[in-house]
Amino acid sequence: MKSSCFSRTPSDIFPPGVFELKVSFFRRTETRIKLSSAEAVANYARSIIYPEGTIQYVEQFFVLLLDRQNQLYAFKQISSGGVSATYTDPKLIFQTALLCHASQIILVHNHPSGNFQPSNNDLQMTKRLKDVGELLELPILDHVILTEESYYSFADEGRL
Numbered sequence: 001m002k003s004s005c006f007s008r009t010p011s012d013i014f015p016p017g018v019f020e021l022k023v024s025f026f027r028r029t030e031t032r033i034k035l036s037s038a039e040a041v042a043n044y045a046r047s048i049i050y051p052e053g054t055i056q057y058v059e060q061f062f063v064l065l066l067d068r069q070n071q072l073y074a075f076k077q078i079s080s081g082g083v084s085a086t087y088t089d090p091k092l093i094f095q096t097a098l099l100c101h102a103s104q105i106i107l108v109h110n111h112p113s114g115n116f117q118p119s120n121n122d123l124q125m126t127k128r129l130k131d132v133g134e135l136l137e138l139p140i141l142d143h144v145i146l147t148e149e150s151y152y153s154f155a156d157e158g159r160l
Helices: 038-049 090-099 120-135
Strands: 060-066 071-080 104-110 140-146 151-153
Touching (some): 038 060, 038 104, 038 140, 060 090
Parallel strands (some): 104 140
Antiparallel strands (some): 060 104, 140 151
16 A cells, blocks of 8 residues: 555556656756857858758758857757748747757748748748747747848847
């Protein structure tokens, strides 16, 4: 007979087929890149996230994870699509940010067409993501759209 809830095992608490999720996280303390402008984000993304010759291939969406001092400590690809679109699931963006203890995030995706202006879908999605970020107290600092030659910053254009 079990005397308290502290002596129970997960198999006593959860029904068969339901498992306890354990998350492990370790962030190294080392010199990090400070992203304090859209230009810095664009330069970083072009040099690291989109290796030479890939920015015009397919549309890809990334989330950059930052600490409170705007220092980048990780990035994750959220989706990869075709030449004119990619499906971006908001749950994956915020799941990544929350599990990695991000204080703030920056969204980055490319337009292989070379047109750096946001589409209607980009505008609607960014507004929805901004609203969710505010609700979670996880601000979106910027959403940068990249092309080979230029970039568009939602923050710089007053759209965040």
